[in-house]
Amino acid sequence: MCLAAPARVMSVLGNTATVDYGGVETQCRLETLTEEVAVGDYLLIHTGFAIRRLSPEDGEETLRLFDELSASLGKMEGETNTA
Amino acid sequence: MMPSSSETRITQLHGAGGELMGQLLDRLILPKLGGAGTERIGLRALDDGATIACPSTADGELVLTTDSHVVKPIFFPGGDIGRLAAAGTINDLAVMGAQPIALTLAAIIEEGFPFANLERIIDSFASTIEEAGVQVICGDTKVMPAGDVDGILLNTTGLGIAPHAVSDADLRSGDRVLLTGPIGDHGMALLAAREEFRLTTRLKSDVAPIWTLVSPLLKLRDGAAVHAMKDPTRGGLAAALNEMARKSGKCIEITESAIPMRTTVRGLSDLLGISPLEVANEGKAILVVAAEAAADALHALQQHPLGVDAEIVGTVTDEYPNRVILDTEVGGRRFLDMPLGDPVPRIC
Amino acid sequence: MSPSFHFSDPKRGKALADAIRILSPPGPFKIVHVCGTHEMAITRNGLRRFLPEKVTLLEGPGCPVCVTPASDIDTAIAIAQAGAILCTYGDMIRVPGSKLSLDEARSQGCDIRTILSAADATAIARETDREVVFFAVGFETTAPMTAVIALDDPPPNLSLLVSHKLIPPALVALLDLPDNRIGAYLAPGHVSTIIGTKPYETWLDSRLVPVVVGGFEPLDILYAIALILRQHRDDLPKVENAYTRAVDREGNSAALKLLDEVFEVADVAWRGIGAIPSSGLRLRQTLAHVNALNRFDVDLPAEQDIIPGCRCSDILTARAVPSDCPLFAKRCTPLSPIGPCMVGAEGACSIWFRYGGERPL
Numbered sequence: 195m196c197l198a199a200p201a202r203v204m205s206v207l208g209n210t211a212t213v214d215y216g217g218v219e220t221q222c223r224l225e226t227l228t229e230e231v232a233v234g235d236y237l238l239i240h241t242g243f244a245i246r247r248l249s250p251e252d253g254e255e256t257l258r259l260f261d262e263l264s265a266s267l268g269k270m271e272g273e274t275n276t277a
Numbered sequence: 278m279m280p281s282s283s284e285t286r287i288t289q290l291h292g293a294g295g296e297l298m299g300q301l302l303d304r305l306i307l308p309k310l311g312g313a314g315t316e317r318i319g320l321r322a323l324d325d326g327a328t329i330a331c332p333s334t335a336d337g338e339l340v341l342t343t344d345s346h347v348v349k350p351i352f353f354p355g356g357d358i359g360r361l362a363a364a365g366t367i368n369d370l371a372v373m374g375a376q377p378i379a380l381t382l383a384a385i386i387e388e389g390f391p392f393a394n395l396e397r398i399i400d401s402f403a404s405t406i407e408e409a410g411v412q413v414i415c416g417d418t419k420v421m422p423a424g425d426v427d428g429i430l431l432n433t434t435g436l437g438i439a440p441h442a443v444s445d446a447d448l449r450s451g452d453r454v455l456l457t458g459p460i461g462d463h464g465m466a467l468l469a470a471r472e473e474f475r476l477t478t479r480l481k482s483d484v485a486p487i488w489t490l491v492s493p494l495l496k497l498r499d500g501a502a503v504h505a506m507k508d509p510t511r512g513g514l515a516a517a518l519n520e521m522a523r524k525s526g527k528c529i530e531i532t533e534s535a536i537p538m539r540t541t542v543r544g545l546s547d548l549l550g551i552s553p554l555e556v557a558n559e560g561k562a563i564l565v566v567a568a569e570a571a572a573d574a575l576h577a578l579q580q581h582p583l584g585v586d587a588e589i590v591g592t593v594t595d596e597y598p599n600r601v602i603l604d605t606e607v608g609g610r611r612f613l614d615m616p617l618g619d620p621v622p623r624i625c
Numbered sequence: 626m627s628p629s630f631h632f633s634d635p636k637r638g639k640a641l642a643d644a645i646r647i648l649s650p651p652g653p654f655k656i657v658h659v660c661g662t663h664e665m666a667i668t669r670n671g672l673r674r675f676l677p678e679k680v681t682l683l684e685g686p687g688c689p690v691c692v693t694p695a696s697d698i699d700t701a702i703a704i705a706q707a708g709a710i711l712c713t714y715g716d717m718i719r720v721p722g723s724k725l726s727l728d729e730a731r732s733q734g735c736d737i738r739t740i741l742s743a744a745d746a747t748a749i750a751r752e753t754d755r756e757v758v759f760f761a762v763g764f765e766t767t768a769p770m771t772a773v774i775a776l777d778d779p780p781p782n783l784s785l786l787v788s789h790k791l792i793p794p795a796l797v798a799l800l801d802l803p804d805n806r807i808g809a810y811l812a813p814g815h816v817s818t819i820i821g822t823k824p825y826e827t828w829l830d831s832r833l834v835p836v837v838v839g840g841f842e843p844l845d846i847l848y849a850i851a852l853i854l855r856q857h858r859d860d861l862p863k864v865e866n867a868y869t870r871a872v873d874r875e876g877n878s879a880a881l882k883l884l885d886e887v888f889e890v891a892d893v894a895w896r897g898i899g900a901i902p903s904s905g906l907r908l909r910q911t912l913a914h915v916n917a918l919n920r921f922d923v924d925l926p927a928e929q930d931i932i933p934g935c936r937c938s939d940i941l942t943a944r945a946v947p948s949d950c951p952l953f954a955k956r957c958t959p960l961s962p963i964g965p966c967m968v969g970a971e972g973a974c975s976i977w978f979r980y981g982g983e984r985p986l
Contacts, residue, residue, distance in 0.1 A: 196662040196766050196815035196841065199547035200630045215548050217541030218469060219477040223744060225777070226769045228879040236630070238818065238871055241714070242742030243770045245877060246818050252870035253629035256840075257637070259869070260848050264640035267647045267851075474741060534635075549741075552669075607638040607843035609671025614979045617959045 198240040200248055203233050211244065213237060287390040292420030301418065305396060309403040310382070310413045320414050327414035329379055329436070337440035340375035342366060346431040351398070354466050355481025356559075358431055359401030364559060365510070366435035367409045367486040372445070372506040372562050374495050375437025377411035377488055383432040384416070388423045398429065409486040411435075441500050445507040445517075446524035452504055453571035454529060454591035455564040457490060457584050458483070460514050461542040464556020468620075469545055476548075480541045485560035490581045494564065494574050502570035507563045512616050513555040517563055518601045519615040530602045531591035531613065555616040565593060632842035633670070641847035642675040648854035649677035655806050656680065656853055657799065657943040659687040659792055660813035661971020662841055668976050670843040676850070685943040686795055687813065688971040689763045690716045692895040692941065695930050697788045698722030701760045703923045704786065705735035710753065712746045713760035714767075715739045720968045723930075743770040750783035758917045760786045766815045768906055769880035772887035775908070775915050784917040787908055790893065792816050793828040794904035800832055802942055809835040809853045814845070814868045819884075821876025825864045833862045840868035887912055896930045896965055897938040937964035940973050947974040954978055 201213035201222070209224050211231055222239045224231060229247040231237065237244040290297040302323065311320045318328045332339070346362040356364075363380070370377045382402065386395065406412065462483035469476045487508075494503050505525070509517035514536075522529045542553045560583060566574045571589055578584035596602070601613040658664065664684040667673060676682060686692045699722040705711040711727070718728045718739060731737040740746060746759035757780075761771040768789040775785060792813060799805055812825060817838045825836045835856035839849030849867040856862055866872055884906070893905030908916045931937050935952055939945035947953045947966070957963040959975050966972035 196660050196813055197550050198766070198815050198818075199544075201548075216544035217478055217480065217539070218544045218548060220475055220548070223742075223770075223773065225773045226877070226880045226883065228877050238815070240766050240815060241770050242744055243773065245766065245769075245815065245880065246871050248630065248870055250629040253632075256632065256845075256870050259867075260632075260637055260641060260844055263848065263851055264637070264644050267644040267855075268640070271643075271647050473745070603671070605633075605670045605843070606635065607633040607670050607672070607847075608635045608642065609638075609674045609843070611668060611671035617979070 196240070198238045198245060200236045200238050203231055203235045203237060205233060206231055211237065213239065285392050287386050287388060287392060287395060287420055289388050289420050289422070292386070292418055298418065305399060306416070309399050310416075312412060314412045314414065316414050320412070320416070327379070329414070332438055336438055338438070338442050340370055340373045340437040340439050340442055341434065342369040342373070343432065343434040344369065346433070349427070350470070351394070351428055353482055354470055356484040357398055357401050358429065359398035360405045360484050361559060362431040362433045363402045363405035364484050364486045366433040367406070367411065367488050368508050368560075368562070370435045370437035371486070371488040371491050372443070372508045373437065373439060374441060374443035374503070374506065375439035376492065377409055377435055377437045379414045379436045380406060380411055381434040382413045382416040383418075385419045385421060385426055385430040387426045387428055388420055390429055395429070405486055409488045440495075443495070443503055443506050445505050445521050447504045448521060448525035448527040448529070448565050448593045449504060449567075450527065450593055450595055451568045452565045452593040453568055453589050454531065454593065455566055455571065455574060455578065456514075456537060456588055456590050457487065457562045457564070457578055458560070458586045459537040459539045459542065460509070460558060460561065461538060461546070461553025461556050463559040464513060465542045465545045465553060468549060468551065468556070476545075478541055478545070480539065480545070483558060483560035485583055487560060487562055487583060490578065490583045491562055491564070493577050494566075497573055497577065498567070498570050502567050502574060503564055504567060505565040509558045509561060509563055511557050513553070513557060514563070515552070515554045515601070515613050515616050518613065521563070521565070522601050523599045526598050528594045528596045528598055528600055528602065529591055530594055530596070530604065532604050534606045535588050535590040537586045537588050551620040554613065555620055630842070632844035634844070637844050638847065641844060641851055644851045645675055645847065645854060646677060648851060648858055650679055650854060650857055653679050653681070654808045654854075654857060655943070656682045656809045656811055656850065657685045657807050658682065658811035658813070658839075659685045659795065660816070661688040661969070662815075663687065663811065663813065663839065663846065664973060664976050665971060666841050666843065666846060672843060672846055675847060680854070682811070682850070683943040683946060684973040685799055686895060686898060686941045688966070688969040688973070689767075689790060690720045691937070691965040691969040691972045692790065692897065693717070693720065693762055693788050694894045694896045695721070695723040696925055697786075698727065699724070699925050700923050701758075701786055702727065702730045702735065703925060704758050704917060704921050705730055705737050707921055707923075709756040709758045709921070710749060711735065711737045711758050711760060712740045712749060713737070714762060716970055717760065717762055720965055721962070726968070743774045747774050747777070747779060747783060750780040754782065756920070757783050758786050758921075759783070760788065762788050764790055764792055764813070764816050765819045765884070768888065769819060769883045772883035775887050775912055776883070779915055784915050784920045785908065786917040787888070787906060789888070789906040790895065791890070791904050791906065793820075793824045794901050795895065796825070797828050797832070798898065798901045798904070799942055800834070802944065804944055805942070807834060807943065809837070809857060809862075811846075811849055811853065812836050812838040814838060814840045814871060817868065817872040817876075819877045819880045822864050822866050822872060822874045823876070829864070835862045836864045838866050838868050838872050840871060895941075897941040932963055935964040937966045937974075940966050947977040950974070
């Protein structure tokens with residue numbers, strides 16, 4: 195129950211932002227968003243309403259978490275195998 | 278050619294076979310479609326039929342195809358019903374391996390239809406068939422009372438000659454599967470254009486005649502390279518691949534990351550929750566090619582303006598007969614099934 | 626989607642698959658998720674291929690249209706038959722009530738429209754004098770949007786037929802069912818964006834099952850599964866957030882405030898499951914003026930939700946998989962659906978039928 199895709203903010207006017215999904219532009223409403231919004235931010239949007247602000251740094255942090263888990267378990271397995 | 282003020286809209290009289298219909302043909306149809314052709318009795322003769330010289334059996338087989346066109350809206354980003362009708366029929370011939378040699382065009386028009394719109398549609402039709410080097414040799418016009426038909430309907434029949442006609446069913450284990458370009462453009466462009474979605478995009482339909490794109494491949498290896506072809510129209514790539522798998526009894530395995538796709542199509546897919554693999558394409562073909570000829574076939578496609586983004590996307594196997602498998606980008610695997618109906622945007 | 630948020634590269638996929646393999650449990654282990662979008666992502670990306678043999682991953686009641694009671698759909702149809710314009714999300718259109726679906730009612734002449742956003746219902750109401758009713762379905766991700774239009778100067782001809790449900794109580798209800806054998810929950814990412822991770826602590830405090838909130842990219846889901854298996858290996862069940870870029874502990878305060886202002890919690894029925902206490906939302910008295918139930922005189926008896934022989938109940942409660950149902954893919958197919966799990970695009974049976982389900986490829 196969660197289809198929400200991130201889009202980039204192109205402009206903001208009152209309670210509405212114009213956003214771009216990689217070549218498709220549309221409007222979204224901001225009343226359901228807690229954070230402040232600026233042009234260039236990314237928004238997670240569900241049924242035309244923003245629910246979360248995202249930044250590319252968030253994306254990088256996510257990848258870091260994936261890699262950290264894989265590395266720690268891989269290392270563990272390496273240790274177990276040599277035990 | 279400007280219509281007089283009394284002729285800004287189509288009326289019943291235009292379809293009645295009399296003076297006004299003659300004027301419609303003279304002033305709109307013939308100037309755009311009635312170019313000099315090789316027929317002994319051609320469109321300009323406005324006879325009861327048109328003639329074509331019989332080819333000899335050495336030339337191969339005649340291929341006949343017919344389509345009715347009901348697209349709404351009739352003018353859409355990248356094209357209109359005229360271009361769609363012309364390209365659709367030319368492409369059906371093309372994926373049968375047949376050179377188009379003649380088309381028919383029948384129009385059923387609602388009384389009150391704007392003349393200017395009809396002119397636009399005929400213009401589109403004319404320029405599209407010129408790209409493929411084929412002419413309309415006969416046609417028909419009917420005008421229905423207002424409300425009995427929605428705007429305009431077109432029917433086109435195409436005749437082609439194939440030295441060796443190519444079906445959509447001759448898949449052999451080891452064959453490679455090629456796509457001529459990015460998938461999902463037409464279907465997604467039409468969805469995006471729906472007013473109630475309030476979307477703005479530059480995405481256009483890919484509607485285009487592909488005869489000149491595929492014809493060089495039919496000569497590869499003396500005609501032995503291309504085993505099967507299909508154009509992925511309604512139901513998209515998923516429907517077309519499944520039909521090919523079922524008819525041949527083979528399995529088709531596709532690499533998801535190899536499928537060419539525009540960023541905008543992906544964006545629309547994320548936004549609407551509709552898969553680009555299940556929407557129509559109107560200027561693309563699937564080719565199933567002998568493995569040893571695949572690289573040459575790809576190269577040949579990429580030399581043509583409509584084929585610059587062509588890719589090899591899969592292989593024919595025996596693993597799951599009658600099914601299509603997708604190797605997903607992340608490394609998973611799943612069936613790519615026949616779509617069930619018109620895609621509906623979802624929120625969940 | 627911007628490349629920054631598209632997480633599906635095969636190298637990391639393999640690394641996380643290796644992590645999952647290393648964490649493979651010794652015995653059978655059932656993970657349950659409650660989100661149709663999770664099931665779509667899992668099936669479309671073929672992620673079950675990465676699961677160790679003893680680990681099963683099932684969808685519980687995660688398809689909101691599947692768990693909307695037939696009587697709610699019947700009420701919506703009755704309102705449309707009374708002459709109102711009935712708007713709802715596309716997912717809802719083909720789900721059968723006790724007799725008809727909204728789609729069938731539409732072909733019989735009712736004015737029923739698919740909308741992409743609650744805001745569209747307001748726009749439609751502004752363009753007509755007729756009564757317009759928004760059939761508001763969905764979980765906590767979708768309810769705040771209904772709240773916005775309820776408060777945003779709604780036109781006098783707009784009213785709301787509310788059928789929103791809440792996830793955390795359902796998670797508890799499932800654990801209370803006999804034979805549930807639920808080993809862990811993969812919690813829904815965007816519901817959690819709204820409610821935060823705290824409610825899972827509150828509701829599942831004493832239940833001692835791992836709860837990991839997961840995102841929707843293929844790597845997000847693999848990562849969440851790995852965290853679940855790690856908790857299981859270490860026997861340290863807790864609420865863990867695997868979707869930190871979109872979820873925090875406190876949730877989305879603006880959205881939560883909207884929910885609180887417009888709705889109150891109610892005991893509601895879930896199709897195929899029955900009544901779950903405190904698991905639904907209804908409009909507060911202060912919003913009575915936009916409540917469609919006050920505006921339309923529709924009093925329908927509760928009808929049979931599930932046809933005998935159909936195992937949607939067990940499937941919705943994650944105690945059976947679609948292929949366990951004798952009707953699955955035989956009498957019950959997406960083109961001739963019998964139960965709600967087959968009709969909803971995000972229903973387990975519909976997804977299994979279309980994408981090959983759990984069959985290992």
